[in-house]
Amino acid sequence: MAQGNVDFRWENFPNKKVEMKHALSDIKDGDFYFSKGRNNINTALTYYIRANDFNPNNAELNYKISKCYLRVRPENLALVYLAKYKMLSTEVSTEYYLTFGMANQRNLKFDVAIEAFMKYKSLLDPKEAKKYNSRINRYIKECQFGKNMLAQPSRVFIDNLGASVNSQYDDYWPVISADESRLYFTSRRSGSTGNLVDASTEQYYEDIYFSDNRNEYWNPAVNIGEPVNDIGHDAIVGRSPDGQTILIYRNIGKNGGDIYFSKLQGDRWSKPKALPKPINSQYHESSASYSYDGRRIYFVSNRPGGVGGKDIYYCELNEKGKWGEAINLGKKVNTRNNEIGVYLHADGVTLYFSSNGRIGMGNYDVYKTILKDGNWSKPINLGYPINTYDPDAFFTMAANGRHAYYSTIREGGLGGQDIYLITFLGPEKPQVDNTEDQLISMRQSAVTQDVMEAQIPLAEHHLTLLKGKITNSKNNKALEADIELIDNEKNIKLASFKSNSVSGSYIVSLPAGKNYGIIVKSDGYLFHSENFIVSDTSAYREVIINIALSPIAVGSKVRLNNIFFAYQKAELSPSSQGELDRVLNLMKDYPKLKIEVSGHTDNVGSQEYNQTLSTQRAKAVADYLISKGVKESRITFVGYGFEKPVADNNTEEGRKLNRRSEIKIIGK
Numbered sequence: 001m002a003q004g005n006v007d008f009r010w011e012n013f014p015n016k017k018v019e020m021k022h023a024l025s026d027i028k029d030g031d032f033y034f035s036k037g038r039n040n041i042n043t044a045l046t047y048y049i050r051a052n053d054f055n056p057n058n059a060e061l062n063y064k065i066s067k068c069y070l071r072v073r074p075e076n077l078a079l080v081y082l083a084k085y086k087m088l089s090t091e092v093s094t095e096y097y098l099t100f101g102m103a104n105q106r107n108l109k110f111d112v113a114i115e116a117f118m119k120y121k122s123l124l125d126p127k128e129a130k131k132y133n134s135r136i137n138r139y140i141k142e143c144q145f146g147k148n149m150l151a152q153p154s155r156v157f158i159d160n161l162g163a164s165v166n167s168q169y170d171d172y173w174p175v176i177s178a179d180e181s182r183l184y185f186t187s188r189r190s191g192s193t194g195n196l197v198d199a200s201t202e203q204y205y206e207d208i209y210f211s212d213n214r215n216e217y218w219n220p221a222v223n224i225g226e227p228v229n230d231i232g233h234d235a236i237v238g239r240s241p242d243g244q245t246i247l248i249y250r251n252i253g254k255n256g257g258d259i260y261f262s263k264l265q266g267d268r269w270s271k272p273k274a275l276p277k278p279i280n281s282q283y284h285e286s287s288a289s290y291s292y293d294g295r296r297i298y299f300v301s302n303r304p305g306g307v308g309g310k311d312i313y314y315c316e317l318n319e320k321g322k323w324g325e326a327i328n329l330g331k332k333v334n335t336r337n338n339e340i341g342v343y344l345h346a347d348g349v350t351l352y353f354s355s356n357g358r359i360g361m362g363n364y365d366v367y368k369t370i371l372k373d374g375n376w377s378k379p380i381n382l383g384y385p386i387n388t389y390d391p392d393a394f395f396t397m398a399a400n401g402r403h404a405y406y407s408t409i410r411e412g413g414l415g416g417q418d419i420y421l422i423t424f425l426g427p428e429k430p431q432v433d434n435t436e437d438q439l440i441s442m443r444q445s446a447v448t449q450d451v452m453e454a455q456i457p458l459a460e461h462h463l464t465l466l467k468g469k470i471t472n473s474k475n476n477k478a479l480e481a482d483i484e485l486i487d488n489e490k491n492i493k494l495a496s497f498k499s500n501s502v503s504g505s506y507i508v509s510l511p512a513g514k515n516y517g518i519i520v521k522s523d524g525y526l527f528h529s530e531n532f533i534v535s536d537t538s539a540y541r542e543v544i545i546n547i548a549l550s551p552i553a554v555g556s557k558v559r560l561n562n563i564f565f566a567y568q569k570a571e572l573s574p575s576s577q578g579e580l581d582r583v584l585n586l587m588k589d590y591p592k593l594k595i596e597v598s599g600h601t602d603n604v605g606s607q608e609y610n611q612t613l614s615t616q617r618a619k620a621v622a623d624y625l626i627s628k629g630v631k632e633s634r635i636t637f638v639g640y641g642f643e644k645p646v647a648d649n650n651t652e653e654g655r656k657l658n659r660r661s662e663i664k665i666i667g668k
Contacts (some may be wrong), residue, residue, distance in 0.1 A: 005088040006057040026051040027061065034068065039201040059088035059132050063096070070102055074411055078103040079203060093176045094123045103141065105362060106389045107148060110143040117143070141359045142389075148363060149384035153387030155425035158385060160410070160418055160473025164218045165211050169204065170416040172407035173287075177243050178346045178399040178465055178507055179542065182248065183218065184210045185407075185419055186235040192224070192368045194231030206233040208248065226273040228262050234272075237287045240294055241346070241509055242483075242497040247288045248272050256284040259299060266502040278326045279315055286310070287341050287394070292348040292509040293495035295484065300342055301326070307334035308357060312342050333369055333376050340364065342581055346399040347461045353374070354393040362389035366406065392657040399509060399538050401461035462512035464534050465542045469504040470520060473548035473556075479522050481549065485510075486517035488531070488562060488575040512536050517562040517578060525549035526665075527582055552590060557664035563621065568614035572624065580624050583663060587630045594634045594667030597621045602655035603642040621661055636666070 006012055008027070013450035030047035032496070033040040045068040052061055062085040069078035082100055086092055092494075101116030117136050124132060159164060161183075169189040174652040176183050192207040203563045207229045209221040228234060228248065237259065238247035244264045250272070251257040258280040260272035274280055279288075281303050288299035295317045302310045311334040315323040328334065335357025341364075343352045349371040354364040358379070365387040367379040381387060382395075388408065395406040404422040471483045480501035485494040485508060499506040499520075510516050510532055528547050550556035565571060572580070585594055599621075618637035623634035626632050647654035 004057055005059050005090075006055055008051075008055060008058060008061075013055075016054075023051040023054040027064075030064065034064070039203055041068050043202075045072060052528075057088060059085050062088065066103065067099060069098070070106065073108045073409065075415070077102070079107060085259075089658065094120065097123065098136075104133070105139065105143055105146070110147045110150070114140055114143045131621060138359070139362075142362045146361050146384070148391075149381075149387070152383075153385055154383040156386060156422075157423040157425070158410075159421045159423070160413060161218060161405075161421055163414060164220050165390070166414040166418040168415040171414075171419050172417040173237065173341075173395055174405040174407060174419045175239050175246070175395040176396050176398055176405050177239070178241070178509055179467060180400075180403060181213050182210055182243070183213070183405065183419075184224070184236045184239065185221075187221070191223070193229040193234075194461065197230055198233070203209040205231065206235045206591045208234050208236045208246075217516075220221060224269065225319045228269045236433040238289045238343070240290050241292050241495070242507055244292075244498060244500065247290075249286055250603065255280065255282050257286060258273075259285050259288045264500065266395055266500065276323060279323055284310075287343075289344045290344050291344055292346050292511055294497075295495060297323070298342045298344055298351065300340055307331050307339065308336040310338040310340055313350075313351060314337050329376060333379060341366075342396040343394075343396050345397050345401075345461060346465065346511070347463045348511040350397075350461065352395045352397060353379075354391075354395065355379070355389075355489055359391075361387040364393050366392050366395045397461075399461070399463060399465045400542070443602050448520075460539055461536070462536065462538050464510040464532055464538065465539060465540075466508065466510060466518065466530075466532070466545060467505070467507040467542065468544050468546040470499040470506060470522075470547045470549065471504050472525075473550045476548070478502060479549060480504075481522040481525075481547075482522050483508060484517075484519040484521070485561070486519060486578050487563075488515040488578065490516045491575070491578045496624060510534050511539050515575065519562075519578075520547050520549065522549055524550055526556055526558045527586070528558060529579060529582070531561045550595070552665065552668065554665050554668060557662050560621075560661040560663065563661040565617055565620075568613070570613065570620045572620050580621065583621075583629050584630065587625065587634065590668065592668055593665060595636075596666050597625075597635060598662045598664065599637075599639045600644060600658060600660045600662070601642050602658045603645070603649040604655065607641060611639055611641040612639050613639070617661060 008024060010020060030044045033044035046062060048068060052065060053206040053522055062081045066078045066081035066085060069075055069081065082103055088502045090135050091130055096119035097116045098527060101113045101120060104113035104116060117140050121133060121136050124226045167189040169187060171185055173186040174183055186206050187209050188206055190204055192204045194205065196205050198205055208224045210224055211218045211221045223229065233251050235249040235250045238244055239245065246262050248262060249257060250259040250260050259275045260573045261275060262269045262272045277296060279285065279299055281301060283303040285299055285301045288297055290297055294312055298312060298314045301313055305394050306328055313326045313330045315326050318324050336357055337357030339353050339355045341354045348366055351365060352368050355364050360381050361384060366382045368382065369379045370377045370466050386392065390409045392406060392408045393405060396405045405419060407417045407419050409417055470479045472479055479499065481499045483497040483499065483506055487494055497506065497508060511538050514534060516532045516534065520528040520648060526549065530545065530548055550558060560579050563576045564573035566573065597618045599618035601610040603613050618639050622635045622637040625635055645658045647657040649658060651653050
């Protein structure tokens with residue numbers, strides 16, 4: 001027996017039999033809860049600590065406590081209790097070196113951890129070595145990766161969202177609106193719907209909560225309520241691009257877990273319905289994410305035929321509005337282990353997910369991959385301090401690319417898993433006077449090895465986020481309207497959305513690389529159009545456009561923002577086709593409608609020149625409608641030159657607004 005080690009024997013505590021009895025019972029209870037796994041480790045630790053208070057000099061108990069601190073906070077205490085175990089033991093066990101290595105890995109002491117893992121390998125007999133070597137080699141590679149990440153951390157701030165969002169229980173799976181105005185998340189806090197405890201985990205059932213952002217402060221979280229939440233498990237996993245649909249994970253029925261959806265109808269959510277096959281299957285489907293146009297959905301499934309355990313798949317909507325076959329993203333993205341928490345950014349090409357199948361910081365790390373020319377790039381680890389040894393998952397990025405949200409376990413958190421805000425700082429500005437060594441230390445890319453992943457470059461997301469409210473121009477009341485996203489060059493509809501019927505609010509993401517037409521329509525109103533050209537190099541921007549639709553009545557008019565002409569000519573551009581057909585459909589839907597087509601210019605050039613050009617352009621629109629069957633008596637055309645400006649002609653932006661085509665209802 002080592003000097004100082006005190007076994008839990010009756011003869012060692014002759015005058016404390018009652019206390020001894022309680023201590024033995026505590027150890028037994030601690031062993032029971034430890035054997036039940038992750039969600040019970042804190043309970044096991046409570047019993048072990050109570051027994052340790054009675055007898056702090058038992059080597060075996062100190063070792064058990066250290067193993068608990070490998071899985072709960074504060075993780076540095078694992079090293080404290082391991083040191084006590086070693087001090088009390090005459091000879092440490094072989095397993096000690098494995099535990100010691102894991103404790104140092106968690107505490108980012110990678111060199112010490114590698115040395116411990118190597119020592120553990122050297123003590124294994126051939127049979128054990130065959131069984132454990134691949135696992136230990138992975139730990140060593142993770143430590144080597146961690147050293148590189150620790151030496152070149154990503155320039156980010158990571159902040160706990162605080163008590164308005166997080167609780168003393170597990171809070172996770174943040175789902176953020178593109179403009180960061182609302183955060184949905186999953187919680188296992190008390191007060192859930194039914195307030196029931198899951199016997200398998202001894203935690204409350206999952207419920208969905210939300211919090212609204214008011215002037216950069218999060219309001220106290222609110223339970224989303226029924227019918228979205230029921231007495232079982234309800235976890236939010238995604239949302240639609242316009243925020244009017246949420247995706248929910250439920251594990252009811254025989255399928256082991258499916259993805260459901262609920263639609264926001266005014267200010268109330270509909271009863272969740274399961275997504276159809278082939279998205280859901282008889283196997284386990286968990287997280288999911290829509291593309292910016294809502295026509296593709298990415299999801300995670302463990303169905304047979306994949307690369308590993310849980311893989312990322314996608315389905316696309318066909319021309320009939322049905323989801324096509326499930327396509328696996330392949331070995332470049334998926335691994336032999338598990339991929340979870342899939343999230344597609346609003347730019348339409350950047351996919352974030354977590355994986356435990358790659359050499360990273362340990363456990364689940366967050367990665368990103370980019371779709372280019374139909375192929376996914378090699379996934380990139382987001383690096384330290386975003387990724388740590390603990391499971392880092394359910395990453396969601398705001399449209400601006402500057403803020404992200406995810407759930408993890410951190411020192412100083414409020415409960416188990418908490419939700420954190422990541423603020424990306426971008427590349428560090430180089431100093432003017434510097435030494436070569438300092439310049440090397442400022443490199444943004446990681447040192448790469450065959451077994452390593454590259455560190456994330458902080459790139460800007462190129463897109464425009466369009467949002468606002470749609471109202472009736474006469475009384476300013478909110479309208480539910482259809483919003484169509486058009487590719488003007490190809491004259492094809494990319495996506496359809498709706499504004500909220502209660503608030504009138506809408507949000508549309510416009511990824512880089514297209515000439516977009518935005519068409520807003522509602523029964524009984526003139527349509528409204530907008531035009532956005534988002535180049536491949538366009539910086540991120542948010543554009544707020546509040547749209548007032550005019551009722552179809554004499555005197556109402558609308559600007560045709562997607563009518564285009566050749567420079568200084570009256571020749572209609574092919575990209576005008578969609579807008580011209582919308583006017584044509586309006587005339588067909590209202591066969592008694594009479595309109596005036598007007599042309600307007602800026603004040604560059606003579607009055608005579610602009611009068612002639614504006615008249616010719618108005619005539620070109622009228623001639624197109626007449627050529628398609630609209631009676632000539634229903635259409636008049638007029639050119640106003642620069643007589644009716646809507647903006648200041650002294651600026652280029654103002655002149656651009658003044659160059660326009662309009663229609664006005666003159667009879668019905």
